[in-house]
Each structure stands twice: as structure tokens, then as C-alpha cells.
Amino acid sequence: MSISLPPLDHIPAFHSVMTHGSLSGAARVLGLAQPTVRRHIEAMESNLETALFTRAANGLTPTAMAHTLMPIAEAVLEEARALGRVATAHRDALEGVVRVTSSRVVATHVLPPVLAALRQSAPAITTEIAATDRPENLARRAADIAIRFTPPTQQALVAQKLPDVALGLFAVPGLADIDGLAALRDAPLILDDREGRIGPALAAIGVPSPQNVVLRCDDALAQIGAICAGVGIGVCQVRLADRLGLRRVLPVFEHRMPAWIVVHEDQAQIARIRHVFDLLKARLPRQM
Known part of the structure; x- marks a missing residue:
């Protein structure tokens, strides 16, 4: 039995409406017209043969199915962003995007001097910082590198223990x-x-x-x-x-x-990610 898949360009509309609570908010973030976002939502509902939102005078209310699908939509978008990061830079070049996730305290008070050093050593690398106290899933490519205060439990990860x-x-x-x-x-x-x-x-x-x-x-x-x-x-x-x-x-x-710096084993072989990983490994013990 074949399963009908929703077009990938409909998923950002669904995710943005769930995140921002309205068609207008999603349209602003996505840079689309509001009717376009509405069409994407309606097409996704038709394709999946399920209601994602109930319509009312005060806006859209997510259904139980929408809440169930939201984590999957987030995972799909993270994988798509990871695909873009990998595709925009040569594997052996110190250029392109590296996404690092850390706690909000580390992102605010610890990482800036390390990022300044990175600008000196590899100015063609652009860093994305996901400042969150929620552990990001490296296996799903939510980030390339994670700084964590809990032991890594996912498979296929390279973890470097940092000083407590x-x-x-x-x-x-x-x-x-x-x-x-x-x-x-x-x-x-x-x-x-x-x-x-x-x-x-x-x-x-x-x-x-x-x-x-x-x-x-x-x-x-x-x-x-x-x-x-x-x-x-x-x-x-x-x-x-x-x-x-x-x-x-x-x-x-x-x-x-206890603290760790973690990277997926596949990502560790990419030059720009390895460079940032090694820089963090060397400098974080002096900052934290």
C-alpha cells in the first residue's frame, strides 16, 4: 500500500502556524502572502485526509492530530536545514555554516569569546547558535555540535568530556x-x-x-x-x-x-565542523 506524502513546501507553513498561532504570523515569518499559507495548510490537510486546525472567528486552533504531527514536522525541517548546511560548503573547506547548541547561559556568557577566536582562525565559517536549555537531537541534525551538561545517550556520537x-x-x-x-x-x-x-x-x-x-x-x-x-x-x-x-x-x-561537547560521528569528518569542535574543546575549559 502506497502512502501519500505531503509536499515538503507545505510543512514550513504548518510548522509556522503552529509556532506563531496564526496565518498572518506565519506569513510574516515565511515571507509569503497569507492566502498562500492558507492554501498550503488546506492542501496538506487534503493530502493527509485529516483536519489540522479548526477555524473560528478568533483564528485557528490546532487539532490533536496537529499536536501529534508537530514534532515530526520539526524533525523534517531540521533535516532539511542540515542538508542545506552540508550542501553549501565543500567537505574539506573551512567555510560554510556550523550550528552549535548550548544552554542560554553558555550562549550568552561563554561562547562569545570563542566565536571571536573562530572569526580569527576561520573567517569563512558562519556560526548558528541554538541557545536553549532543551537538549537538541544531534541524530536528527538539529545541530552539528552540542555543549551539554547531561551525558550523551544517542548512538553514533563523538563526545569529548570537558572539566566539570x-x-x-x-x-x-x-x-x-x-x-x-x-x-x-x-x-x-x-x-x-x-x-x-x-x-x-x-x-x-x-x-x-x-x-x-x-x-x-x-x-x-x-x-x-x-x-x-x-x-x-x-x-x-x-x-x-x-x-x-x-x-x-x-x-x-x-x-x-559534568560537561561534554558532542558531535555526530559523520559530521566530525567535515573540516569546518571539526575545526569548530576542536576550537571549542580547547577554549571552553578556560571559559566555563
């Missing part, structure tokens, strides 16, 4: 003078919200239950911004905190995160 990243408690100078663990109980603290990791880590070193939590947020980048603004005492990478001019609070608290 040390985390500590930091604050601006005016808030950093805390005399002992007990005093931390009433100090202004910045904790995570729903992840619930920082509180147990503090309890493990004997810090009493915090009584003065001034901010809860699961976004590490936002936590660091709040620490630098003097909102309270929070967790930050030790080397990053030094560069930001923060002061260590109670050095007895230290958490270490």
Missing part, C-alpha cells in the same frame, strides 16, 4: 558578607521555582530552610541577571561570576556539573 563546571553562591559586594551557614537562613536568596534543585543542595550542606526568598525563577540566565542587579544571593558558575565582578558567598557551598 563549578557552581557557587554569589552576590554583589554589598550583599556578600554572610557570617556562617545560619546567617544564610535570613539572607535574601534567589532560588529556582519548579525545578526544586537549589533548595535541596543548600540543605545538603546544612543551610536551614530559607526564610527570605526574594525571587524564584527556573531560568538560569534570569537568575544571573538578578544577582548582578543586587536582588539577592544566587547560584552562578564560578568562573563566570569572577568575570562579572561578583563576590563568593560561603565558599563551603560548591556544586559541580
